[in-house]
Amino acid sequence: MVRTPLTPWERERGERFGALLREARGERSMVEVAAVAGVSAETLRKIETGRAPTPSFFTVVALAFALDLSLDELAAACAPPGDGEHGEQGAALSA
Amino acid sequence: MVRTPLTPWERERGERFGALLREARGERSMVEVAAVAGVSAETLRKIETGRAPTPSFFTVVALAFALDLSLDELAAACAPPGDGEHGEQGAALSA
DNA sequence: TCTTATACCGGTATTTGTATCACGGTCGAG
DNA sequence: CTCGACCGTGATACAAATACCGGTATAAGA
Numbered sequence: 120m121v122r123t124p125l126t127p128w129e130r131e132r133g134e135r136f137g138a139l140l141r142e143a144r145g146e147r148s149m150v151e152v153a154a155v156a157g158v159s160a161e162t163l164r165k166i167e168t169g170r171a172p173t174p175s176f177f178t179v180v181a182l183a184f185a186l187d188l189s190l191d192e193l194a195a196a197c198a199p200p201g202d203g204e205h206g207e208q209g210a211a212l213s214a
Numbered sequence: 215m216v217r218t219p220l221t222p223w224e225r226e227r228g229e230r231f232g233a234l235l236r237e238a239r240g241e242r243s244m245v246e247v248a249a250v251a252g253v254s255a256e257t258l259r260k261i262e263t264g265r266a267p268t269p270s271f272f273t274v275v276a277l278a279f280a281l282d283l284s285l286d287e288l289a290a291a292c293a294p295p296g297d298g299e300h301g302e303q304g305a306a307l308s309a
Numbered sequence: 310t311c312t313t314a315t316a317c318c319g320g321t322a323t324t325t326g327t328a329t330c331a332c333g334g335t336c337g338a339g
Numbered sequence: 340c341t342c343g344a345c346c347g348t349g350a351t352a353c354a355a356a357t358a359c360c361g362g363t364a365t366a367a368g369a
Binding site for chain 2: 344345346347348355356357358359360
């Protein structure tokens, strides 16, 4: 195997991540936020619904920027339980 | 065209991004940092050399975690010039 | 009712990320 | 010189991200 398929855990994380974005979007429409971030509405929808569980870094940066979110908070919110601050290795994140 | 190819500007940004990671890695070896982050050494190499200009969000999260970097600082360091704080739309980031 | 806007879903196309393998280069220890 | 560790490049393989299309459903407005 070359490209390890996404684990169920990663897909769950993607759903939580999308829920966070959707919550942060609030009343604004998908197309508006997507336009501000410079991504297509379909992409934003897939990320929000968890069908794109591991979006690209700069896509997330653009969305967080459009939504006034902190990347560190986003990452922390989707991090596995018991996430320390810096010394903890073996995070097994990737993807 | 469906999946827009990466623009030269995005590739440059990827190179800057990789240079930042390499600088933050300092003396530590690639294999060690990659192992801590939970990614393969080849993947880290491609990101550092800019041959993977738009890595996945959680991959970057894991690397930033392994390197004790702030995601917001990373994003800011790779942001286009004239990056305000929140109102600036049309960022045209994506990828 | 008809139209519009929004969101969801399926399919399709293309590009990219991730990982493995193979080979070569450099450097230091033996 | 050989061996090992590290870095780099190339090719290969597969899964996923992004984007566009059409269709569907719902709710608000003319």
